[in-house]
Amino acid sequence: QQQVKQSPQSLIVQKGGISIINCAYENTAFDYFPWYQQFPGKGPALLIAIRPDVSEKKEGRFTISFNKSAKQFSLHIMDSQPGDSATYFCAASPQAVNKFYFGSGTKLNVKP
Amino acid sequence: NAGVTQTPKFRVLKTGQSMTLLCAQDMNHEYMYWYRQDPGMGLRLIHYSVGEGTTAKGEVPDGYNVSRLKKQNFLLGLESAAPSQTSVYFCASSTGQGAYEQYFGPGTRLTVT
Numbered sequence: 742q743q744q745v746k747q748s749p750q751s752l753i754v755q756k757g758g759i760s761i762i763n764c765a766y767e768n769t770a771f772d773y774f775p776w777y778q779q780f781p782g783k784g785p786a787l788l789i790a791i792r793p794d795v796s797e798k799k800e801g802r803f804t805i806s807f808n809k810s811a812k813q814f815s816l817h818i819m820d821s822q823p824g825d826s827a828t829y830f831c832a833a834s835p836q837a838v839n840k841f842y843f844g845s846g847t848k849l850n851v852k853p
Numbered sequence: 854n855a856g857v858t859q860t861p862k863f864r865v866l867k868t869g870q871s872m873t874l875l876c877a878q879d880m881n882h883e884y885m886y887w888y889r890q891d892p893g894m895g896l897r898l899i900h901y902s903v904g905e906g907t908t909a910k911g912e913v914p915d916g917y918n919v920s921r922l923k924k925q926n927f928l929l930g931l932e933s934a935a936p937s938q939t940s941v942y943f944c945a946s947s948t949g950q951g952a953y954e955q956y957f958g959p960g961t962r963l964t965v966t
Binding site for chain 1: 857884886888893894895896897898901903911912943945947949953954955957958959960
């Protein structure tokens, strides 16, 4: 049973558009929610992360929105660029355990 | 700094053969992890270590063993490879408890025929 459910599986967005990827979880012990970006042939790299004490975190064009009551969080990529084309993974970790559960991934294709 | 390195990058095994994947990090990180990545499954934790000489099971530990004899190295062993272990394996490390960012290696693509 997957602890973190991610959707959509794939996403096509025009250059300049907004990309939105959603994740949901059930375990209320999770207290750290990162997003990782992975390019073909490379390992994942941390993009942005949030803790449940805030509802939104923004870093440049990337924003995480967090809804604690709904147990959902999402990644928004504003002004999407072809260079953003990659696979994105959400993840969650329980308190003070550093043990991560990953979503199934979303393959983003930003068309020029 | 090389960060996290993995050896080998590619490997083809026959069913029943054994092999060891090596992960090395030069960041003095306490925690190290082994994941496998399969299409549509994301990354699944196989085993992890919270310090030299310690290991613990993750989500999918069956068929794998690990050892952390030195702080900078984390070895993943397959004693008797099966086709179901065909996957891309990633190693990661992090500073330790309370510091959550994981640094990933470039991966090892393993095919078991």
